[in-house]
Amino acid sequence: MKKAAKAKPTGLWPLHFTLNGKKVSTKVRPTQTLLDFLRIEMGLTGTKGACLEGECGSCYVLVDGKPMNSCLMLAPQVQDRNVTTIEGFAHNKKLDVIQQKFVECGAVQCGYCTPGLIVAAKALLTENPHPSREEFLVGMEGNICRCTGYSKILRACELAADEMGLKKKA
Amino acid sequence: MFYQPKNVPEALGLKAELKERGVFIAGGTDIVVLMNHGKAAPENFIDLTHIPELRAIHRHNGTMEMAGNVTHAQAGKLPIRCLAQAALSVGGPGIRELGTLAGNLATASPAGDGSTALLALDAEVELTSVRGTRRLPLEKFFLGYRKTALAPDEMITKIIVPTNYKTDWAKNGKRGAMNISIVAAAVAITPKNEARIALASVAPVPIRCHKAERFLAENGLSGDSIHQAAEIVRGEIKPITDHRASADYKIHLSGVMVRRLLENLVKS
Numbered sequence: 001m002k003k004a005a006k007a008k009p010t011g012l013w014p015l016h017f018t019l020n021g022k023k024v025s026t027k028v029r030p031t032q033t034l035l036d037f038l039r040i041e042m043g044l045t046g047t048k049g050a051c052l053e054g055e056c057g058s059c060y061v062l063v064d065g066k067p068m069n070s071c072l073m074l075a076p077q078v079q080d081r082n083v084t085t086i087e088g089f090a091h092n093k094k095l096d097v098i099q100q101k102f103v104e105c106g107a108v109q110c111g112y113c114t115p116g117l118i119v120a121a122k123a124l125l126t127e128n129p130h131p132s133r134e135e136f137l138v139g140m141e142g143n144i145c146r147c148t149g150y151s152k153i154l155r156a157c158e159l160a161a162d163e164m165g166l167k168k169k170a
Numbered sequence: 171m172f173y174q175p176k177n178v179p180e181a182l183g184l185k186a187e188l189k190e191r192g193v194f195i196a197g198g199t200d201i202v203v204l205m206n207h208g209k210a211a212p213e214n215f216i217d218l219t220h221i222p223e224l225r226a227i228h229r230h231n232g233t234m235e236m237a238g239n240v241t242h243a244q245a246g247k248l249p250i251r252c253l254a255q256a257a258l259s260v261g262g263p264g265i266r267e268l269g270t271l272a273g274n275l276a277t278a279s280p281a282g283d284g285s286t287a288l289l290a291l292d293a294e295v296e297l298t299s300v301r302g303t304r305r306l307p308l309e310k311f312f313l314g315y316r317k318t319a320l321a322p323d324e325m326i327t328k329i330i331v332p333t334n335y336k337t338d339w340a341k342n343g344k345r346g347a348m349n350i351s352i353v354a355a356a357v358a359i360t361p362k363n364e365a366r367i368a369l370a371s372v373a374p375v376p377i378r379c380h381k382a383e384r385f386l387a388e389n390g391l392s393g394d395s396i397h398q399a400a401e402i403v404r405g406e407i408k409p410i411t412d413h414r415a416s417a418d419y420k421i422h423l424s425g426v427m428v429r430r431l432l433e434n435l436v437k438s
Contacts, residue, residue, distance in 0.1 A: 013172050030172030030215065033202060052206035054199055054265050066243070069264040072202045074195065076172055077219050120263060142262015 013076045019044075020088030028075040035059045037075035038085060046086035046115045057143030060116040061085050067123040067142070086115035089122070097167075098122055098160040105156040109147035117143045121157045129165060133158075174217045178224065178298070182325060184216050186300040189322040192216050196239050197268035199261070200277045218325075229333065236329045242266035242274075242284070252337035252356045256287035259341050259354075272326035275308070278316045278375060281351050285312075285376035287339050288329065289368035290356035296328035303327070312375035334361050336438070338431045342423055344414070352415045355427040357435055365391060365399070367428055372407040372420055379403045382428070391436050400429035 012027035019042065028037055038044045038061070048058040052071045059071040062084040089096040095103070098121050108114050117140065124131060124139030131139060136157055145153060173192075175181040185192055193212040195201055196219055204210035218224055224239035227248070234250060243266040245257035260266055260274070260283050274284040275295065285308070293308045299321060308329075311319045320326070341354040351371050358366040365386040367379040382402040389395040409420035 011171065031205070031211075033206070053203040054261060054268075057262060057264060060264055063267075066267045067264045068267050069199075071206065072198045072265075072268055074172070074198060074202065074215065074217070076174060077195075077198070077217055079174060079220065123263065138258075139263060142264050 015076055015079060017078045017080060018082045020084055030074060030076050032075045033071055034061070034073040034075050034078060034083075035070040038070060038083075044085050044087050048112055048115060050112070054142075055144065056113070057116040057120060058113050060119040060143070062119055062123060065123065065126060067120050069142075084119075086118060089118065096122070097163050098125070098157065101156040101160040101163070102153070105152045105159065107148060107152040107156040113143055113145040113147075117145065117153055121160065125157075125161055125164060129168070130161060171213075172215045172217065174220050177221055178325070178327065179300075181216055181218060181221060182298060182300050182323070185325060186323040188214050188216070194218055194276075194325065196270045196273050197241070197265075199265055199269040200273065224327075232333055234331050234333050236271060236331075238272040238326045238328065239270050240272070240329075242269050242271065245271055245284070250287075250291070250331060250333065250335075250337065252287040252290055252339035252358065253284070253331065255339040256283045256341075256354070256356065259283050271329055275311065275329070276318060276320060276326060278312055278318050280315065280374055280376065281354070281371045282376050283341060283351060283354050283370065286354045286356040286368040286370045287337070288331065289376055289378050290337060290339075290358040290366040291331040291335055292358075292360075292366065294330045295326050296330065297321075297324045298327040299323040299325070305330075309378055315374035332360075335359065335366070336435055338435045338438075340427050340431055342427065350414065353409075353420050353423045353427060355424065355431055357428065357431040359391070359435055363391065365432065367399075367403060367432075369403070369407060369424055369428075371414070372409040372424055377407070379406050379428070381406045386432075391432070393433065396429055396432045396436070399432070400425040403428045 013030040015028045016025045035049050050056045050058045054069045054072050060067050061070045064082050098118050120143050173184050192214040195215045224237045226237045228235045242257040242260045246254050248254050271284050274282050294305050295311050296305050335358040337358040339356045341351045343351050354370040356368045370376040382399040386399050404421050404425040409417045411417045
């Protein structure tokens with residue numbers, strides 16, 4: 001018992017990475033999930049945790065632009081990586097297009113799944129600016145919403161894609 | 171302790187030293203789930219996500235070589251039909267970015283989606299340790315329920331598949347997305363016109379259906395022989411009744427899936 005306690009990963013891990021555009025240098029418990037690290041140590045509680053097994057998507061963050069389940073990553077795994085959480089979406093108090101459309105379409109009820117869904121939509125639209133309905137469904141298939149029935153969420157994402165397309169043309 | 175090696179030799183050195191006390195972590199889609207549920211608390215982690223060479227995919231003499239950390243998202247873009255289909259059926263986008271093909275093999279789940287595709291492709295795995303490198307046919311890699319041929323100091327460094335097989339793949343489960351299969355099936359036809367049939371969720375490990383394959387080798391790939399081969403598949407597998415479906419249903423489903431897949435593949 002005494003020995004096991006000694007051998008436990010107690011040492012802190014020096015972590016350097018970019019969080020929502022800002023360089024962060026800190027020390028983490030290496031067995032802490034990225035989700036817990038973001039919420040507890042960084043105070044960024046926008047990212048949610050629910051199933052803690054990769055089923056629900058409420059913990060999605062962008063790592064180097066790709067959507068990932070932060071509940072399944074250990075904090076030191078984002079060493080030298082670029083992490084964006086929902087808190088990094090708005091700029092100068094102006095919401096991201098996807099956030100705006102979620103508000104306009106009433107794609108939010110309890111709101112628990114919303115950050116994850118917006119992160120998933122952002123990742124999808126960055127890789128594929130004009131997804132078909134089918135491609136939207138695949139891009140969002142890792143996120144569960146228990147309130148809305150998804151149709152308003154899809155509508156919000158499609159309108160966001162349209163607006164992002166128009167902005168690019170202009 | 172947490173280790174983050176920058177190259178494969180460094181990772182293998184650590185693994186040789188720590189053996190069972192050192193757990194490789196890549197996507198974390200298995201081990202961190204266990205940790206989150208209080209079912210595992212590894213002493214030492216060897217993180218493989220910061221080794222660029224483990225993300226490489228090379229074409230080489232009619233084969234595709236995928237390094238040990240190639241993700242399902244990467245595999246989903248490959249021009250190998252059954253493998254891309256299987257990879258894209260795994261989890262959602264986040265899981266596909268995290269989870270790796272080699273991790274899927276090492277965890278040796280009876281329901282491994284990627285495993286069926288790789289078995290039908292006659293995939294080989296390259297296992298490396300500080301002692302050297304060996305290659306095994308994937309079928310020899312699975313030893314039993316969640317048991318593999320990996321020695322305590324070894325890593326899956328490569329998965330090798332041919333690029334010239336005609337293939338198809340299907341999975342049946344209870345919903346369209348984020349699905350663990352009731353049955354998953356992959357079929358392939360080799361350049362020599364031999365059939366390959368692989369199934370998951372019907373045995374303690376993902377399996378090949380050799381009896382049905384031999385029957386097709388002897389009788390050709392006609393509509394009639396495919397029908398009979400599907401019957402042989404039903405006799406060859408031993409699924410269990412579980413919370414996903416009954417054994418009887420899985421047996422029935424396996425035959426239907428193999429028949430349809432082979433019929434379509436022969437037509438295409």
